[in-house]
Amino acid sequence: xxxDDAAMLMAVSKVLHHGGAIVxxxxxxxxxxxxxxxxxxxxxxxxxDLRMPVTSGKMILSLMKSxxxxxxxxxxxxxxxxxxxxxxxxxxxxxxxxxxxxxxxLLASVAKELAHSPQNGx
Amino acid sequence: xxxxxSLISSKPRAIFIASVLVIVVGIIDLxxxxxxxxxxxxxxxxxxxxxxxxxxxxxGFSVFIAATWLVAAELxxxxxxxxxxxxxxxxxxxxxxxxxxxxxxxxxxxIMETLDRRVRARSEQLRIxxxxxxxxxxxxxxxxxxxxxxxxxxxxxxEVRNPMCSISLNMELLSQQVATLTATESEAGTEATLLMAQxxxxxxxxxxxxxxxxxxxxxxxxxxxxxxxxSFLDEKLRLVVPELAAAHVRLATDYDPAIDRVALDPVQMxxxxxxxxxxxxxAMPDGGDLMxxxxxxxxxxxxxxxxxxxxxxxxxxxxxxxxxxxxKAHGTGLGLALSQQIVAEHxxxxxxxxxxxxxxxxxxTLPLRVCPERSPHPKTKSIHPQPTASHELQPASTC
Numbered sequence: 097x098x099x100d101d102a103a104m105l106m107a108v109s110k111v112l113h114h115g116g117a118i119v120x121x122x123x124x125x126x127x128x129x130x131x132x133x134x135x136x137x138x139x140x141x142x143x144x145d146l147r148m149p150v151t152s153g154k155m156i157l158s159l160m161k162s163x164x165x166x167x168x169x170x171x172x173x174x175x176x177x178x179x180x181x182x183x184x185x186x187x188x189x190x191x192x193x194x195x196x197x198x199x200x201x202l203l204a205s206v207a208k209e210l211a212h213s214p215q216n217g218x
Numbered sequence: 219x220x221x222x223x224s225l226i227s228s229k230p231r232a233i234f235i236a237s238v239l240v241i242v243v244g245i246i247d248l249x250x251x252x253x254x255x256x257x258x259x260x261x262x263x264x265x266x267x268x269x270x271x272x273x274x275x276x277x278g279f280s281v282f283i284a285a286t287w288l289v290a291a292e293l294x295x296x297x298x299x300x301x302x303x304x305x306x307x308x309x310x311x312x313x314x315x316x317x318x319x320x321x322x323x324x325x326x327x328x329i330m331e332t333l334d335r336r337v338r339a340r341s342e343q344l345r346i347x348x349x350x351x352x353x354x355x356x357x358x359x360x361x362x363x364x365x366x367x368x369x370x371x372x373x374x375x376x377e378v379r380n381p382m383c384s385i386s387l388n389m390e391l392l393s394q395q396v397a398t399l400t401a402t403e404s405e406a407g408t409e410a411t412l413l414m415a416q417x418x419x420x421x422x423x424x425x426x427x428x429x430x431x432x433x434x435x436x437x438x439x440x441x442x443x444x445x446x447x448x449s450f451l452d453e454k455l456r457l458v459v460p461e462l463a464a465a466h467v468r469l470a471t472d473y474d475p476a477i478d479r480v481a482l483d484p485v486q487m488x489x490x491x492x493x494x495x496x497x498x499x500x501a502m503p504d505g506g507d508l509m510x511x512x513x514x515x516x517x518x519x520x521x522x523x524x525x526x527x528x529x530x531x532x533x534x535x536x537x538x539x540x541x542x543x544x545x546k547a548h549g550t551g552l553g554l555a556l557s558q559q560i561v562a563e564h565x566x567x568x569x570x571x572x573x574x575x576x577x578x579x580x581x582x583t584l585p586l587r588v589c590p591e592r593s594p595h596p597k598t599k600s601i602h603p604q605p606t607a608s609h610e611l612q613p614a615s616t617c
Binding site for chain 2: 101103104106107108110111114147173174175177195196197198199202
C-alpha cells in the first residue's frame with residue numbers, strides 16, 4: 097500500500113489487516129521501489145495513490161507491469177480526470193478506486209482482483 | 219426652435235396652422251390696402267406647410283398663397299394698376315419664388331429626417347453592441363469564475379477527500395470496536411453507534427458538496443441515444459417511490475401516448491429529473507402531489523415536473539438557475555444550474571413556472587430528433603402511438 101498521506105496509509109492498512117491481509121506500507125514511491133526491488137519482497141497485489149509529491153502512482157504502476165506483470169495494481173484517487181484514467185488503463189491498471197470509500201468496497205475490490213489475478217490461476 | 223418645429227411635426231397640424239395663417243395674412247393684406255411689406259409674411263405659412271407637410275403640400279400652398287395674394291391685390295388695388303395684366307404677372311412671379319422656397323424647405327426637411335433616422339439607427343446599433351459587449355464581458359467573468367471554481371473543486375477534492383477517506387475508514391473500524399466492546403446492548407454502546415452513524419452521514423454530506431462542485435465544473439460529455447421515454451421514466455421513477463412515500467408525496471404520471479423514442483443521455487437526464495423531484499419533495503414538507511407529465515409540441519417534447527408545494531417567489535425565480543444561488547440551508551446552489559447545463563447540452567431548455575403557495579412546474583423541453591440506439595439492432599421509429607398511460611407508480615422490487 098503506497099500513499100503519501102500517513103493517516104490514509106494507516107487506515108487502509110488496518111482495514112486490509114482486519115480483512116486478513118499482510119500489508120507492507122510505503123509513504124512514497126521511492127520507499128515502495130526499495131521494498132519491491134532492493135528487498136525483492138513478494139506481493140499479491142499493490143494499492144497505490146495516484147497523486148503523490150515528486151513521483152506519482154503511475155511510476156509504480158509501470159514498474160510493476162514491467163517487472164511483475166501478474167501482480168494486480170489498484171489505483172486510488174480522490175480526483176479522477178478522464179485523461180488520468182485513460183493513461184492508467186493504458187499502463188495496465190487493474191482497478192480504479194474513488195476516495196472516499198467504504199471498507200467493504202476496499203476489501204471487495206482487493207479480493208476480486210486477487211481472485212482474478214493470473215498468479216492465483218490454475 | 220426645437221419646440222416650434224415639434225409643433226408642426228404633425229402633418230395635419232402643420233396644414234391647419236398654415237391654412238389659418240394664409241387667411242389671416244390675406245385679410246391683413248387686403249385691409250392694409252396692398253402694402254408691399256405685408257407680402258413676405260406669406261413665407262411663414264408656406265414654410266410651415268413645406269416643412270411640416272412635405273413637398274406636395276408645399277407646392278399646393280405655393281399656388282394657394284399666390285392665388286390669395288392675387289385675390290387681395292385685385293380686390294384692394296386692382297383698378298389702380300397701370301395695366302390689368304400686372305397683378306397676374308406679379309402673382310406668377312410670387313408663385314415661382316414660393317415654389318422655389320417650398321421645394322427647398324421640403325428637401326431640407328427630407329435630408330434632416332434621413333440624417334435623424336441614420337443617427338437613431340446608429341445609436342440603437344451602438345446601444346445593442348454595448349449591451350452585447352457588456353453581456354459578453356459578464357459571461358466571460360462568469361466563465362472565468364467557474365473555471366476558478368473548477369480548479370478549486372479539483373484541488374479541494376484531493377485535499378479534502380484524502381482525510382475524509384481515512385476518517386471514514388477509521389470510523390468503520392471504530393464502529394466494529396464499539397460493537398465488540400458493547401456486545402450486550404448498553405445505552406452507551408447504542409449512543410456511540412448512533413453518533414458514529416451521524417458522523418458518517420455528515421461525511422457523506424461533505425462528499426456530496428464536493429461532487430456537486432466537481433460535477434458543475436467538469437460536466438461529462440452528454441451522449442444522447444434513442445430511448446423509449448416512458449419506459450425510461452417508469453424504470454427510474456420506481457427508484458424514488460419509497461423516498462417520496464416516506465415524505466407523504468404521492469407520485470403520479472400523465473404520459474402523452476404520441477411520444478415514443480427520444481434522444482437523451484439516460485444517466486445525465488436522470489440526474490436532472492432526480493434533482494427536480496427532490497426539489498419538489500423539499501417544497502412539500504408536509505407531503506403533497508407530484509406529477510410527471512409528458513407532452514409534445516412542434517417537434518419538441520416536454521417533461522414537466524409539477525408539485526403543489528410552497529412555490530417560488532418572483533425574485534428567487536429569476537435567480538433560480540444562477541450558480542451558487544440557493545434558498546436551502548444546506549444547498550450548494552449548483553443543482554439547478556447543473557440541470558440547466560445538462561438540458562442545454564441535449565439541445566433543450568429548462569424552464570420554471572411557479573405560483574407562491576400553489577406550487578411549481580419545472581419543464582424540460584427537448585428536441586425530437588432521431589439518434590442512434592445503443593442496441594445492436596437499431597430501430598428507426600421516432601413517434602409511435604401507444605396506449606395512454608396515466609397511473610400511480612409502484613416501487614421497484616429491487617428498492
